[in-house]
Amino acid sequence: MTSSSPGRATRLDRHHVVRTALRLVEEVGLDGLTMRRLATELDVKAPALYWHFANKQELLDHVAHLMTLDWLRALPEVPAGAWDEWITTRARDYRRLLLSRRDGARLVAGTRPLAESFPLLDAAVGTFAQVADCRPGTALRCLVTVNTYVAGFVLEEQGELDREPDPAEQPGADPARLALLRSGRPAPHLSAAIDEVGAPSGEETFEYGLGLIVEGVRARLA
16 A cells, blocks of 8 residues: 555545545535645545545545435436426435535536446436436436536535625625626616516526526427
């Protein structure tokens, strides 16, 4: 292994490394997770990690898999034909999952499925194809579209949460409205839009976008 003691080598199994890495992301964020820091947390030398993972990206593939495993396994039960209920339930669950984890959306971005992920992904594609009565290729594209929308939406949400607070801002103030006021530029259409629907973020905007996708899927299936 390395110059680590036999006792350390015995404890350093892949699952323990991945669980520790996920915990560190919660504590220090994705940028703070380095192979060196992870090795220090595990009380081993950094080269010992490379017996299990070729590089940090491969490690993140496993961390993302662990984070999403329960969601991947959970396939909503809905009546036959109720594909819209199935896909919206899955999308909302995915958003809740990503929001519940620090840097959740950044973590899943760019990661690749593991070998053990494929049976779970296969089940999702098969289930949607069955409830929507469509071909597997259509099911795959629909699921990828929805998952990408959710991850991108949460990426924006978590990015806003990570911004340094402005001392001049009142707690609970609408960032979109404040930015518009501070710009000093005329934007009557944008101002009217914000007056009408509020900030272009949050639960209502997420549901609106999800609804657009569902209607697009409905039109394509028809």
